[in-house]
Amino acid sequence: MRLEVSLRGERGLLLDTLSALVALAVTVAIAGLIFAALGADPLAGLHAFFLSPLLDAWSLQEVAVKAAPLILIGLGLSLCYRANVWNIGAEGQFTAGALLGSVPAVLFPDWQGPLVLPAMLILGMVGGMAYAAIPAFLKVRFRANEILTSLMLAYVALLVLDYLVRGPWRDPMGFNFPESRLFTGDQRLLRLVEGTRLHAGLLLVVAAVPLVWFVTRYTLAGFSLRVIGEAPRAGAFAGFSRARITYAVFAACGALAGLAGILEIAGTVGQLRPVISPGYGFAAIIVAFLGRLSPLGVAMAGLVLAVSYIGAEAAQVSIGVSDKVARVIQGTLLFSVLACDALARYRLRLVTTPAGAPAAGE
Amino acid sequence: MTVESATSAETTTGADAPAKGLAPRVAMRAIAKSFGSVRALTGVDLTVMPGEIHALLGENGAGKSTLVKILYGALKPDSGSVEFDGERIADVSPAAARSRGIVMVFQHFSLFEALSVAENIALALPGRRADTALSEEIRTISRRYGLAVEPEASVAELDVGARQRVELLRCLMQDPRLLILDEPTSVLTPQEADKLFEVLRRLSAEGCSILYITHRLEEVRQLCSGATILRRGAFIAHVDPKAETVASLARAMVGSDVPVIAEERVSERSEIALSVRDLSLPRPGLFGVALKDVSLDLHAGEIVAIAGVAGNGQRELFDALSGEQPVGSGVLFLDEVDIGTRGIAARRRAGLALVPEERNGHAAVPGLALGENIVLTRHGRTDGTVGNGVVRFSAARRLAARIREAFDVRAGEGDPPAGSLSGGNLQKFVVGREIDRKPRVLVVNQPTWGVDARAANEIRAALIALARQGSAVLVISQDLDEVFDIADRIAVMADGRLSEPQPRHDMTREAVGRLMTAGEEAEDAA
Incomplete structure (x- = not known):
């Protein structure tokens, strides 16, 4: 007896969408089992985790705030993955963006005016881009595996952040807490609605989705990504440079992740702290795949993953499970997506005749 | 080396006419097979007698490979019956087919390059290992059939002809009762092909049936005592090829007269369009071929064909001309401008057009629509498909439609993905995409490889028409008929060296065959 794997025919949007929805359903089912194993009522757990975040206004705001970085980074990663560039280090690019973007507010705290915020956002993008350029350079120049280099650089960035907020950038008036000074006035993003946490950066996210869609769908640059990703030799034949595309997707992803980083600081947190992200850069990998690497899909998947963060907090309060369960369920979601994609692309068949043995009828 | 004439009238086979009362080796009756809405086969019959060499003829897409896959057990027919020895x-x-003695030599070889000959053969024989006993057996059989094969040699070091001998030997070790050969001579020199025919006749005399798939009708008349003709999945006729002419066989295959390429061309020497000067390149990888002092002057308005067995540096030469492999300055000139340091896109802007050997994944992306595939080589400033960095897909689709119209590319409705086209139609599309640009120089590698007779003729006619309009055309081809059909001058590539191009009427097939093996003889003499 053996398992045979064969390629199915055409892939379509319908099959892709269906596969993502099945993956979500499988994840919900496994989440129920996890809650049961933790000794909680599975139905109450699922309600708290998946539904309660959608049921009151405060939670919905929080979903939007958490979805913003996930969507921005997910858009960037989807560009990389389309071109078969496996950038795993968006968490580092996010952090680098937050650090460089914070330079005006931290080092020139008295700088106010209409220019300070644009300067911070641009510096944030430049920071993410520069940091992403490192694994791109290593890949192009030395053929170093970008999965390893980008991932390792993510931890370097997190440690640099930790060092800065405990050392040189610590708030002198902050009672020795490992935090930077609070950003003030024009260094913060405007609130969209007074009294909420919805900040003006969300508008940039809303603008980024159609922009990335347009670039991938209609420009020669976006076309070259698809060609290089699907058939590298045909890409070379078309005259698209593999090296240039590697730099371009790393730079674009770094810029988006860096923007997400500085938006998070200037919009939501308001200062630098040792930990500024609950793993947005890693969760965005799931967002990119769950969203089928398409901009609109990424936007929807970003909201789903944001729900899992808020849901974990809700479940912690209502049924008393650890909020680490969010990580477990996010991981389950990634595995489900990959498994469903594999089953959608390949047919599995259990063959009972051993290979080489004479078949019946002889 | 004695050379038999390729058109020799010597046609005896072991079993000319099937003996009466003997059960056929294979009898397929009313076979039907559909893939979704596509009917690949409808009511096809095939009968092969013991010891018969039987040809299976048909254009690409006629259903030959589907029928063979059913026979080989890789596909189940929707209806119809298959009898083997009654x-x-x-x-x-496939396992049951092998145990009955049905074996196949594929057009694209299925050998592991990193393993030795004996190891490759052992893999096909359940329960055998590559030990001295097996090597001895390989030597015995290779002597018996005159197939020179060294069991300890590494497959990576063998040329295509030798690889085919290994495949054939592997089949013979399995005591075949039916041997299926798919386009076996397409990779052989004329001399090698004659040797293969001797082996096949000998097998046939020993009672092994042979099903011979080819598009070379002259070979069928030489070798086969029966032929089954398919057209668009339907059974057309069962004929005696010796009672037919090449033209009548072609007519039955295609369903109409095959357009004959116009002869008599006046090729006046005009200026040199493309010049290669002493191009040498190191081996690009473990399995590549080094280029050695390749020189060539290609004049505007002429077709130069480079003949040679695949794997003698043709691919490397193409990559060097296209710019996918950098060559540096001083060796490659287009209209006396050094283009050696330019990339492929810049060479296209200078007037170079290219059609590589591999359609899927190199010349075209199978998953992309035809309109999108246009953009691959047509995104230059003058092509009108890109403006300000934005692809004008509607313009690209119009261009694709124009090429489909002009080159009679048959494809599905709308703008179908390139992967849905048959080999011949996709080849017409990728050749048409370049000819449509009216390039100064066109370089084509294997223009009609795996393409049906009608499409092949259309492609050759288009190449000739392009040269008449003043373009320089370089054709790299291992199909000698094609080389003699279309070339004004013929050069031969062997072991990374290129012979001096000679006018076609000064060349014979035998001379080309000798040049193909020139490298080996030089090595033998050394």
């Missing part, structure tokens, strides 16, 4: 076969599987 016994009806209920269960089809």
Whole structure:
């Protein structure tokens, strides 16, 4: 007896969408089992985790705030993955963006005016881009595996952040807490609605989705990504440079992740702290795949993953499970997506005749 | 080396006419097979007698490979019956087919390059290992059939002809009762092909049936005592090829007269369009070929064909001309401008057009629509498909439609993905995409490889028409008929060296065959 794997025919949007929805359903089912194993009522757990975040206004705001970085980074990663560039280090690019973007507010705290915020956002993008350029350079120049280099650089960035907020950038008036000074006035993003946490950066996210869609769908640059990703030799034949595309997707992803980083600081947190992200850069990998690497899909998947963060907090309060369960369920979601994609692309068949043995009828 | 004439009238086979009362080796009746809405086969019959060499003829897409896959057990027919030696076969599987003695030599070889000959053969024989006993057996059989094969040699070091001998030997070790050969001579020199025919005749005399798939009708008349003709999945006729002419066989295959390429061309020497000067390149990888002092002047308005068995540096030469492999300055000139340091896109802007050997994944992306595939080589400033960095897909689709119209590319409705086209139609599309640009120089590698007779003729006619309009055309081809059909001058590539191009009427097939093996003889003499 053996398992045979064969390629199915055409892939379509319908099959892709269906596969993502099945993956979500499988994840919900496994989440129920996890809650049961933790000794909680599975139905109450699922309600708290998946539904309660959608049921009151405060939670919905929080979903939007958490979805913003996930969507921005997910858009960037989807560009990389389309071109078969496996950038795993968006968490580092996010952090680098937050650090460089914070330079005006931290080092020139008295700088106010209409220019300070644009300067911070641009510096944030430049920071993410520069940091992403490192694994791109290593890949192009030395053929170093970008999965390893980008991932390792993510931890370097997190440690640099930790060092800065405990050392040189610590708030002198902050009672020795490992935090930077609070950003003030024009260094913060405007609130969209007074009294909420919805900040003006969300508008940039809303603008980024159609922009990335347009670039991938209609420009020669976006076309070259698809060609290089699907058939590298045909890409070379078309005259698209593999090296240039590697730099371009790393730079674009770094810029988006860096923007997400500085938006998070200037919009939501308001200062630098040792930990500024609950793993947005890693969760965005799931967002990119769950969203089928398409901009609109990424936007929807970003909201789903944001729900899992808020849901974990809700479940912690209502049924008393650890909020680490969010990580477990996010991981389950990634595995489900990959498994469903594999089953959608390949047919599995259990063959009972051993290979080489004479078949019946002889 | 004595050379038999390729058109020799010597046509005896072991079993000319099937003996009366003998059960056929294979009898397929009313076979039908559909893939979704596509009917690949409808009511096809095939009968092969013991010891018969039987040809299976048809254009690409006629259903030959589907029929063979059913026979080989890789596909199940929707209806119809298959009998083997008079016994009806209920269960089809490749393993069952092999145990009955049905073996196949594929057009694209299935050998592991990193393994030795004996190891490759052992893999096909359940329960055998590559030990001295097996090597001895390989030597015995290779002597018996005159197939020179060294069991300890590494497959990576063998040329295509030798690889085919290994495949054939591997089949012979399995005591075949039916041997299926798919386009076996397409990779052989004329001399090698004659040797293969001797082996096949000998096998046939020993009672092994042979099903011979080819598009070379002259070979069928030489070798086969029966032929089954398919057209668009339907059974057309069962004929005696010796009673037919090449033209009548072609007519039955295609369903109409095959357009004959116009002869008599006046090729006046005009200026040199493309010049290669002493191009040498190191081996690009473990399995590549080094280029050695390749020189060539290609004049505007002429077609130069480079003949040679695949794997002698043709691919490397193409990559060097296209710019996918950098060559540096001083060796490659287009209209006396050094283009050696330019990339492929810049060479296109200078007037170079290219059609590589591999259609899927190199010349075209199978998953992209035809309109999108246009953009691959047509995104230059003058092509009108890109403006300000934005692709004008509607313009690209119009261009694709124009090329489909002009080159009679048959494809599905709308703008179908390139992967849905048959080999011949996709080849017409990728050749048409370049000819449509009216390039100064066109370089084509294997223009009609795996393409049906009608499409092949259309492609050759288009190449000739392009040269008449003043473009320089370089054709790299291992199909000698094609080389003699279209070339004004012929050069031969062997072991990374290129012979001096000679006018076609000064060349013979035998001379080309000798040049193909020139490298080996030089090595033998050394």
